[in-house]
Amino acid sequence: MTxxxxxxxxxxxxxxxxxxxxxxxxxxxxxxxISLVIVGLVTAVCAGTAMALANVLGAIINTQLAISCGAVLLILLGLFSLFQEYLTKEVRSYQAVGEVTARKLSFSVGRLVISIVAKPETADVDKSNNISPLESIFLGLALGLDNMLAAFAAALMGWLPPATPLVMGAIQMVVISAGLYSAKRFVPEQVKKRFPYLPGTILILIGLLRLG
Structure with missing residues (x-):
């Protein structure tokens, strides 16, 4: 079950x-x-770091309070996911004015990560139609933020297997690969348009179940 x-x-x-x-x-x-593996490793590191921090915090505060805080964090993360489409529309509008370039990479790493979340192909900074190992690090950070928050919240609510970060990293690699493969067979954004609120709904349900 775990x-x-x-x-x-x-x-x-x-x-x-x-x-x-x-x-x-x-x-x-x-x-x-190699780039796909790096994305998975970055995701795993983000999740592992979050779990370690949650374990330290969980040892300090009351157990029931930790469980409640973790559940609330999951619900908030789910709510954020529900509104993510609206939030990223603003960033996409910004991207129409000026694409992130290699020069911006040196001086605005934070903006690059935000841009990747809203428009994934922005990760291909050098426009080579190939995600290099360096570019995959930033892609991993962009995609790993949700994993980091979810792992932190879940670890606050209770014990998680030590292999959890590796599982999350592996899942990230699998879903990216599935997306690349599916692009040859499905209409762009078809799945996301059909199930736009699925990720957020799942997180909210997990949080509510833990609160109950």
């Missing part, structure tokens, strides 16, 4: 990776295996 819970949690926060994979496939952007 493993299923971790997988469900990982899938809930990794569906954006599927959309990113579809975006790359439709744009003809390639992702070598």
């Amino acid at each position: 493993f299923l819970y971790v997988v469900l949690l990982g899938l809930a926060v990794s569906l954006d990776g599927f959309v990113a994979g579809m975006a790359y496939g439709m744009k003809g952007i390639r992702m070598p295996l």
